[in-house]
Amino acid sequence: MTFRASVLTLYPEMFPGPLAVSLAGRGLAEGAWSLETIQIRDFATDRHRSVDDTPAGGGAGMVMRADVLARAVDHASQPGDPRPRLLMSPRGKPLTQQRVRELAAGPGAVILCGRFEGVDQRVIDLRGLEEISVGDFILSGGEPAAIVLLDAVVRLLPGVMGNAQSGEEESFENGLLEHPHYTRPQEFEGVAIPDVLNSGHHAKIAAWRHEQAEKLTRKRRPDLITNRVTKDG
Structure with missing residues (x-):
């Protein structure tokens, strides 16, 4: 079974990035895992391809729209897709080696990369997104965090690491x-x-x-x- 990663992002050009070299890159080239990137803007419906709007209740910044993100998630994760739906978010549960091992033992993941001030809570709740954080700090977006998560997971896939004992x-x-x-x-x-x-x-x-x-x-x-x-x- 090949680990399948689908990354929903506003910047697909950031991938595979570091994941194309070293252990992850070799695993990708040899088919131990696969990576697809999905441009979130493709699911906007207005002529400006808008993906965000002002926060309800006021405040600084912009919030990613629930309707656009829901269409993107639904496209990436069809009914019956067993892969967990992850949202890279600084308010998420800290990523642990135990969670990394759980993901590596599964069929893959659908990973949403947040931007701006955050994501409309309704899409998180209605699409069952699991919020994950890679540390108590703020990044410009979820893409670097997604790369960190995938690197941690992919190296544990069968055949990717030369010596399995190294991971133990x-x-x-x-x-x-x-x-x-x-x-x-x-x-x-x-x-x-x-x-x-x-x-x-x-x-x-x-x-x-x-x-x-x-x-x-x-x-x-x-x-x-x-x-x-x-x-x-």
Whole structure:
């Protein structure tokens, strides 16, 4: 089964962008996943191809229209399409590695890239859009966020990553940040690779890596430690 991504955007020229190179690009070329872009303006009905209007109740900026977006979503996601409908939005639920894995195990996704001040709430509710955020910051639009999401998902698809084990030991996979990495030269500017990594003792190496991961997580992301304790408890 090929993972199918349909991206609804005002700027289709932004795709595939970075997704055309490295792991994602190779997977795209080899057919591990497919990508189509859909121009939202094609579903406007006036001669100006308007996709937005002033916010009800007043305020700054413009809001993307529900009727135009609904037609675009309906075109991309026909009845019976099992793919989730996602809206890239700063107010969405934070994207996690768990959600990434869920998406990678599915048939694909329909991704709406928001612009301006946001999207009319009615299309979100009536079309069942799942709002997803890639961080607590504001972008000029949902396109960069969609690229981030797709890159995270595509690399987990079967055959895309050269060594499947690489994905199992990364940050967030076990609730911790990833341990430090080292490679040659043996000594760099007076700092040597930790002895344990040259010991050949796999159990000791695994224990050291876990200890370092916990230490790093406690320092940089104590919230992840708290979440682990809550789940285990």
